[in-house]
Amino acid sequence: MEPLLAILVGLFFAAAIYLMLSKFSIRIMLGIAILGNAVNLLLFTGGRLTREVPPIIPVGLDSLPAGTANPLPQALILTAIVISFSFLAFLLVLTYRAYQDLGTDNTSDMRAAEPDDRPLPPLGY
Amino acid sequence: MAAPTSTVDLSAALITVPVPIGHWLAILPVAHCITLGAVLLMLRAYPRLQAWLAIPGLAALALIDAALLAKVAAEGPLTMVMGRWLPPFGIAFTVDLFGALMAFTAALAALAGGIYALADIGESGRRYGFFPLLMLLMAGVTGAFLTGDVFNLYVWFEVLLISSFGLIILGSERQQIDGALKYAVLNLIATTLFLIGVGILYAAFGTLNMADIAAKAADLRGTAPLMTLASLFLLAFGMKAAAFPVNFWLPAAYHTPRITVSALFAGLLTKVGIYALIRVMVMLLPMERQELSLVIALAAAATILVGALGALAENDIRRLFGYVVISGIGNMLAGVALGGLGGISGAVFYALHSMVLMTALYLAAGEIARRGGGFSLSALGGLYRQSGGFTALSLVLFLAACGLPPFSGFWPKVILVKASLDLGAWWLAAAILIGGFLTTIAFGRLFLLAYWRPAAIALTPTVLTPSGPRWRTGLPLAALTALVVGFGILPEQLLALSQSAAAGLADPQAYLHSVFPEGGAP
Numbered sequence: 001m002e003p004l005l006a007i008l009v010g011l012f013f014a015a016a017i018y019l020m021l022s023k024f025s026i027r028i029m030l031g032i033a034i035l036g037n038a039v040n041l042l043l044f045t046g047g048r049l050t051r052e053v054p055p056i057i058p059v060g061l062d063s064l065p066a067g068t069a070n071p072l073p074q075a076l077i078l079t080a081i082v083i084s085f086s087f088l089a090f091l092l093v094l095t096y097r098a099y100q101d102l103g104t105d106n107t108s109d110m111r112a113a114e115p116d117d118r119p120l121p122p123l124g125y
Numbered sequence: 126m127a128a129p130t131s132t133v134d135l136s137a138a139l140i141t142v143p144v145p146i147g148h149w150l151a152i153l154p155v156a157h158c159i160t161l162g163a164v165l166l167m168l169r170a171y172p173r174l175q176a177w178l179a180i181p182g183l184a185a186l187a188l189i190d191a192a193l194l195a196k197v198a199a200e201g202p203l204t205m206v207m208g209r210w211l212p213p214f215g216i217a218f219t220v221d222l223f224g225a226l227m228a229f230t231a232a233l234a235a236l237a238g239g240i241y242a243l244a245d246i247g248e249s250g251r252r253y254g255f256f257p258l259l260m261l262l263m264a265g266v267t268g269a270f271l272t273g274d275v276f277n278l279y280v281w282f283e284v285l286l287i288s289s290f291g292l293i294i295l296g297s298e299r300q301q302i303d304g305a306l307k308y309a310v311l312n313l314i315a316t317t318l319f320l321i322g323v324g325i326l327y328a329a330f331g332t333l334n335m336a337d338i339a340a341k342a343a344d345l346r347g348t349a350p351l352m353t354l355a356s357l358f359l360l361a362f363g364m365k366a367a368a369f370p371v372n373f374w375l376p377a378a379y380h381t382p383r384i385t386v387s388a389l390f391a392g393l394l395t396k397v398g399i400y401a402l403i404r405v406m407v408m409l410l411p412m413e414r415q416e417l418s419l420v421i422a423l424a425a426a427a428t429i430l431v432g433a434l435g436a437l438a439e440n441d442i443r444r445l446f447g448y449v450v451i452s453g454i455g456n457m458l459a460g461v462a463l464g465g466l467g468g469i470s471g472a473v474f475y476a477l478h479s480m481v482l483m484t485a486l487y488l489a490a491g492e493i494a495r496r497g498g499g500f501s502l503s504a505l506g507g508l509y510r511q512s513g514g515f516t517a518l519s520l521v522l523f524l525a526a527c528g529l530p531p532f533s534g535f536w537p538k539v540i541l542v543k544a545s546l547d548l549g550a551w552w553l554a555a556a557i558l559i560g561g562f563l564t565t566i567a568f569g570r571l572f573l574l575a576y577w578r579p580a581a582i583a584l585t586p587t588v589l590t591p592s593g594p595r596w597r598t599g600l601p602l603a604a605l606t607a608l609v610v611g612f613g614i615l616p617e618q619l620l621a622l623s624q625s626a627a628a629g630l631a632d633p634q635a636y637l638h639s640v641f642p643e644g645g646a647p
């Protein structure tokens with residue numbers, strides 16, 4: 001099961017990096033969304049995969065029986081999902097606002113903060 | 126609730142005695158910031174009240190951090206564990222001298238920024254939530270400095286990141302949105318890279334507690350992909366700190382927000398990246414740092430030179446200062462690359478100096494714009510004739526940024542140059558010195574053009590600049606400058622502190638003992 005998920009994580013990363021290299025900010029956002037999911041899957045795989053034994057302590061026992069899933073990565077992923085979801089929401093709004101204000105979603109044309117015709121500092125007194 | 130039927134002795138995993146009252150100090154700065162941030166958020170309809178609550182709040186944060194620093198300096202590292210679970214099960218806040226020093230300096234910079242904001246951030250900025258966001262930013266920064274858990278570090282990074290997003294678009298001008306988009310995307314990618322590192326770290330170590338990792342790293346070397354991890358962390362934190370190949374988001378973004386926000390970002394955020402880099406590379410993975418030292422040194426030299434050359438080519442003062450920030454990051458990276466007591470203490474000293482200085486420089490830029498009418502070097506002039514006092518104060522800051530004696534930038538550079546010459550890395554020493562020289566030229570020209578040159582025409586402010594009573598801008602600027610002068614002239618105390626902080630990082634026995642009092646990890 002691990003090799004399969006590892007390949008999937010690799011595919012996710014490849015797709016995310018390909019999209020994030022794009023010039024268009026909306027594709028970059030899609031890339032970031034996939035990147036977040038790739039990392040979540042990576043965390044999940046990092047916690048070792050086991051089938052069909054939920055991490056619940058049976059009645060009368062004090063610790064998890066052998067072979068159960070590690071619950072900690074799932075807690076970590078939960079945190080990471082919440083965080084990346086909120087960030088994605090913020091970034092999408094920001095991208096939309098940038099599209100409205102700057103009139104483009106092509107990052108090469110987004111030069112409001114760094115205009116092309118910035119002068120050099122005076123070279124003489 | 127039935128009585129527990131446990132036959133297992135849980136006392137090995139749980140705290141069974143009450144936490145000593147002094148240990149609460151470790152969590153108090155963060156709790157204070159979050160509480161105050163929430164209260165300020167509730168008072169969003171009363172911007173005036175918000176300001177008068179936030180400034181004493183920031184002062185109280187500085188006092189709490191000072192008390193924490195005093196306690197840690199006197200008694201060694203301090204650990205507080207959440208929810209009665211002992212490490213490595215519970216999330217630990219572990220404060221050592223390095224973290225306490227950084228937190229205290231950050232609180233001072235934030236207090237200065239908060240006072241300056243009274244003049245700089247108007248009614249609409251406060252309605253957007255400047256003060257609550259500032260408190261939450263401080264919660265993130267302080268939490269990152271004080272936590273003893275790698276995943277927790279990631280969470281604090283995100284806390285400060287989301288607050289910084291809010292701060293950077295305060296005002297919603299066109300160029301702010303442009304700058305914010307670049308800042309947000311690249312910083313989010315850097316944090317995600319960090320999270321990937323955390324995931325692999327957990328897969329390899331099965332623990333996220335820093336002390337536990339530091340103790341286990343030696344055994345796992347050879348089986349776990351520690352070099353991969355170290356490289357990932359280096360890339361992620363280098364991106365956060367704006368080190369050379371991944372630094373271009375900083376000059377694209379840092380000149381767009383309000384000047385107070387620029388000042389706080391320049392003072393605090395890049396240093397959080399450097400802090401995390403030092404914490405992970407020096408304390409957790411020292412052997413890997415050794416292996417990567419050449420890479421880090423090359424990045425450091427390139428960062429110093431690119432920053433200094435960029436500063437030379439800039440016409441906008443804020444962008445010029447942005448490149449100076451990058452150049453300073455190169456100096457800290459050089460310290461990380463050199464390692465050893467000299468290199469690390471130089472990096473720690475430089476980080477503390479840079480927090481105060483960069484905040485002060487940007488605040489001075491706001492003052493220049495108010496007096497001179499803009500940020501453009503080709504238009505400014507005649508500041509010396511306007512005010513001799515402000516000119517002297519700026520000159521002090523400029524000399525400190527160039528690393529010239531007798532101000533605070535001089536000492537860390539001396540330590541770093543000496544450390545690199547001791548190791549035979551003459552080219553790194555040369556990069557530090559040439560970087561200082563180029564920065565001096567850039568600041569010399571800034572001084573010449575903006576201060577000495579007679580004003581061509583009487584300028585009226587064309588950009589949003591601070592307004593209101595003079596003390597609101599003058600007081601924080603003067604206080605930060607006094608710190609710069611003080612640590613330049615009397616560096617012994619800070620030097621001793623940063624040396625013992627570096628010693629604590631290089632040999633984290635005291636740190637480990639504070640987390641696992643019985644000695645050794647379970």
